[in-house]
Amino acid sequence: MIKSLHARHHQLADHQRQLEVLENSIFDSGQLPTFRKKIESLGHYPLRPSKIEIFQVNIGYMCNQVCKHCHVDAGPDRQEIMSPETMQQCLDVLSRTSIKTLDITGGAPEMNPDFRWFVSQGHQLGVSEIIIRSNLTIIVSNPKYYDLPQFFKNQGVRVCSSLPFYNAGKTDRQRGEGVFEKSVQALKMLNDVGYGKDGSGLILDLVYNPVGAFLPGDQAQLQRDFKKELKDNFNIEFNNLFTITNIPISRFLDFLIESGNYEDYMDKLVSAFNPAAVSGVMCRNTISVDWQGYLYDCDFNQMLGLKTEKRASQHISTFDVDNLERREIVIGQHCFACTAGAGSSCQGATI
Ligand code: SF4
Ligand code: SF4
Secondary structure, X not given: OXXXXXXXXXXXXXXXXXXXXXXXXXXXXXXXXXXXXXXXXXOOOOOOOOOOOEEEEXXXXXXXOOOOOOOOOOEOOOOOEOOHHHHHHHHHHHHHOOOOEEXXXXXXHHHOOOXXXXXXXHHHHOOOEEEEEEOOHHHHHOHHHOOHHHHHHHHOOEEEEEOOOOOHHHHHHHHOOOHHHHHHHHHHHHHHOOOOOOOOOOOEEEEEOOOOOOOOOOHHHHHHHHHHHHHHHHOOOOXXXXXXXXXXXXXXXXXXXXXOOHXXXXXXXXXXXXXHHHHHOHHHOEEEEOOOOEEEOOHHHHHOOOEOOHHXXXXXXXXXXXXXXXXXXXXXXXXXXXXXXXXXXXXXXXX
């Protein structure tokens, strides 16, 4: 109990520290316009949802990897895991609303002991689409996970996996020694059961994010490069490549501060602000749920402890889709990452 209170206190202090970095400094001094000012000038403030279509559930922060850019600050030592009772509350919401997509994330969601039960219950419920955000290496990390590709196939889920580059150098620099080789093994196992193969109906998407303090390149061009390199060198196939801009929070924020790149990176995001990307930000059609059932506008706000607007509902036990669709979305300077260049979301570029 004392240990968990201590962890909670530590987490709150860390949220506070990150928010202070983001809200003060260059924005406070007027050097850069705030995100609110930017969207206000376009008539988008307050930012409101369109329709909730994606129910993104973070079932735990435990992970077998400790990637440098991780916005979750996930790792093997994280103990926060969603209980089956909270999962059931999520399933209840899905059964009484018309939300089409269940998007399961983590950490490594497969490490939650009730992961398979949750996925199969979602499948039985007839949810139109179930997305699993798998880091790939979990599949080859332990024999108990070797059958995950077959399990995914049986449940008809869509697999979405991070791969920052098509070679070992850049991938391992961001995600850890040996990660590229293990990712290739896992991709082959997914291909073997049909994932990423034409005509199989089994979708395997990859997610690319830059390895440093810069914006992602053109999504279509990167997809062509990844397809060619992975096919030529490893005989691997996949469906779509999604580019994601690194969000200046958590470990990536620490990296920016420690490397002296924070101001430069924020300046890049603000300079690349694209008015056309505002209406497509993912918080407008997504709701994020944490391991305890609290609700957030997106996974990034979840990591900053910024819950959904109080009067709309802040917990799965009081989930009210009508109220939530009328809510005011909580924004901050980190939102500039979603509106830079071609826009960025868990589904890739938004424009
Ligand atoms: S980025 Fe993904 S794989 Fe890496 S530590 Fe975070 S949750 Fe785990
Ligand atoms: S960071 Fe979250 S709240 Fe901000 S624009 Fe992006 S999705 Fe929306």
